[in-house]
Amino acid sequence: xxxxxxxxxxxxxxxxxxxxxxxxxxxxxxxxxxxxxxxxxxxxxxxxxxxxxxxxxxxxxxxxxxxxxxxxxxxxxxxxxxxxxxxxxxxxxxxxxxxxxxxxxxxxxxxxxxxxxxxxxxxxxxxxxxxxxxxxxxxxxxxxxxxxxxxxxxxxxxxxxxxxxxxxxxxxxxxxxxxxxxxxxxxxxxxxxxxxxxxxxxxxxxxxxxxxxxxxxxxxxxxxxxxxxxxxxxxxxxxxxxxxxxxxxxxxxxxxxxx
Numbered sequence: 001x002x003x004x005x006x007x008x009x010x011x012x013x014x015x016x017x018x019x020x021x022x023x024x025x026x027x028x029x030x031x032x033x034x035x036x037x038x039x040x041x042x043x044x045x046x047x048x049x050x051x052x053x054x055x056x057x058x059x060x061x062x063x064x065x066x067x068x069x070x071x072x073x074x075x076x077x078x079x080x081x082x083x084x085x086x087x088x089x090x091x092x093x094x095x096x097x098x099x100x101x102x103x104x105x106x107x108x109x110x111x112x113x114x115x116x117x118x119x120x121x122x123x124x125x126x127x128x129x130x131x132x133x134x135x136x137x138x139x140x141x142x143x144x145x146x147x148x149x150x151x152x153x154x155x156x157x158x159x160x161x162x163x164x165x166x167x168x169x170x171x172x173x174x175x176x177x178x179x180x181x182x183x184x185x186x187x188x189x190x191x192x193x194x195x196x197x198x199x200x201x202x203x204x205x206x207x208x209x210x211x212x213x214x215x216x217x218x219x220x221x222x223x224x225x226x227x228x229x230x231x232x233x234x235x236x237x238x239x240x241x242x243x244x245x246x247x248x249x250x251x252x253x254x255x256x257x258x259x
Contacts, residue, residue: 013062015042016104016130018171021182022046028128028164028184029102035095039085039103039113039129044069046102051076055095059085086112090120098123104130107176111135114151117185121158127185133166136181148238150208154201157193157242159185195249203249207237215240219252226255 016022026049029036035055041047042065050056051073059081060066070077081088086109093099101124105113110131117124131139134147139155140163141148155161167180193200202222210218216233230251232240240248 013040013042013106014104014172014174014176016045016171017043017173019045021167021171023049024165025102025104025128025130025182026050028182029100030126030186032100032125033095034125035093035099037085037090037093037099037101039101040106041065041069041080042104044072046104047073050102051079055093055099057081057093059083059088086116090123094123098125100125101127102129107132107135111151114139114155118154118158121187122191124185125187127159128164128182130167130180130182132176133179133181136163136183140183143239143241145238149211150205153204153208153240153242153245155185157200157245158188158190160188161185193246195246196253199253200245200249203252204237204245207240207245207248211237215248223252223256226252226258228252228255 022045026046033055035057036050036053038046038050038056038058041058041060042062044051047058047069051058056079058069058079060069061082061084063082066080066082069080073080090099101117110129113129117127138147138149139151140161141152162184164182164184167182169175169177169179172180203219206219206221207215208218214234214236216228218237219228228251230248232244232248232251
């Protein structure tokens, strides 16, 4: 049984080899009976603590990892899915319609994973994941920082974000060139934003796509010639909190509905 520890550069995968950190990640998951989805199990350093649980599924697209884990856990091979998480239908893997996510995420798709979580925000109750440190900081960042961006606003609108700890590059094989960090997302108590959520997403993305400009100029792609009455129009995107983006979204909706 050959362990898939060689570099998978095309997958952006760096395998965690420190069992203490693996245990800390698993312990950070809420202790409930909801289904658990692991993304990118690799050599199974997290998987070993989770695979015996009733509602557990691991997704990986690396054939060596899949073969290694199925040989190591033949009694649980049905829980190891050779499938791209980004393309997977997650419905069959949910318990009571809800599930939580864990993983040492491939860095090159970590942002895409977060956008899929947003798509399933009413199903994903929590997430504990390893990210490149800069990405983790961006997700957890507060307004007023250059790191504060689209992911910060969209995820903080629906989740409580906790930056748990920083991880050295030396606990991976192969070692990445950057430090990593573990964060936890916990679904907040807001079932739905007090605005058109589809428009909210568009406003946030438009505002940050030209973040050096004022919001007035950034959102013209949405407002056209409509006159938006909002105190936030002359601010920049990184200055606005989630509630302020909600207010801005409602102001844009009122203005564009009039025309």
